[in-house]
Amino acid sequence: MKEDTAPKGARPRQQRAIETRASLLAAVETIVAEEGTQAVTTTRVASDTGVAVGTIYRYFADRDAMLLAAYDTTVARLIDTCHAALENLPDETPVEAAAQHLLGVYLEAAEATPAHAGLLATMRLLRPIEVDRSSTGDRVITDLVAPFFERFTREANVNPLQLQLLGAALGTMVDLYLVAPTQADRALVRAETEAFLLFMVERIVKES
């Protein structure tokens, strides 16, 4: 009996499908970087990648889901870079120095990701802040900031709300850093961001 075809949300099983999915996300990232989120239309993504429009819907429930997936994969790549850079830190590094190092690495990685600001803004609109204490919409918090504090403050049970606050504020500061037109502006934003980060680190560590 010829049953139904593969379910909608199925993870790709064939190599071909994995490549298709990746090319879709890459196209989204490129378009966002060059022309902004509004230029990301299903027809545009389809023609840029050479697939049919219908194909997009085999990988994402709708356009919004595609944009969110693009944010997640882009940021996941960025976070991997950060984690790799943190591996090299000696275990006895104090939290403050580690935080400064992490910020520097993140800023550098974000600079090399032109779609960063656009995808972040889109994510904020599509996944409005929710405080359910277990999952935030932003991978930067769950995958980078939270693990950082778990590693560097041993006995701590850091308040998730504080982490979200830190992550959200840092996010907007990074945005400003990325769009700063002159080198002097960048330096100023970076200095303020670093100061804020250290301020929050102290508050968080003090409470644990």
Add this chain to the structure above:
Amino acid sequence: MKEDTAPKGARPRQQRAIETRASLLAAVETIVAEEGTQAVTTTRVASDTGVAVGTIYRYFADRDAMLLAAYDTTVARLIDTCHAALENLPDETPVEAAAQHLLGVYLEAAEATPAHAGLLATMRLLRPIEVDRSSTGDRVITDLVAPFFERFTREANVNPLQLQLLGAALGTMVDLYLVAPTQADRALVRAETEAFLLFMVERIVKES
């Protein structure tokens, strides 16, 4: 000779037009508050207000412009409330106390504005951060934060970038405050926000 009709971007001249424009913006705010930005469609706004769809385009260039205008007017109202509350502060009030007071007033006003978070997120997407040192997209910075520091730090020429940084970070913190589910969460977010504000005030004042 029957020339062309009124230009597109013309400000309303008749009482009728002023009311129409206001009713459109009020409808947008209501829809955002109750069902989110995505529910704001031109047909929906038209039917909610009882005007024809075409009429919307006599007041706004397109749907995005309408949403941005809704943000601006909503926030302008909110800022007026804050300014009124600051009037009553004695002149000799120190900056720190004034800042705390301002924050409290703003949070209270934002709480009474259900469309706040939705419109803010939309504004961030539609008006990406630009650092041209003269105009930011966010009225909270230009109309509230900047005047505050001009009033409370006499000799200061505050760096606009610092103000943007402060405004952007505060904005995300206020978002978190508004969605905090429990009273305890709110209290925590508020305490952190206040601490951050005072931290920044000190940095800004110190440099002037």
Add this chain to the structure above:
DNA sequence: CTTCATATATGAAATCGTTTCATCTTTATT
């Protein structure tokens, strides 16, 4: 109070983007 220029409003139709779905092709397995 009539006229007339201009402001404001209308809504059907053009346009464009999203989404569905019946059908076709490819892949991997036997």
Add this chain to the structure above:
DNA sequence: AATAAAGATGAAACGATTTCATATATGAAG
């Protein structure tokens, strides 16, 4: 080589945005 499941297709349905030719309302001038 046969076959079942995965993957891909693209025309068509749907829905939202936007335009525009036309109609009505307003207020100032006579």
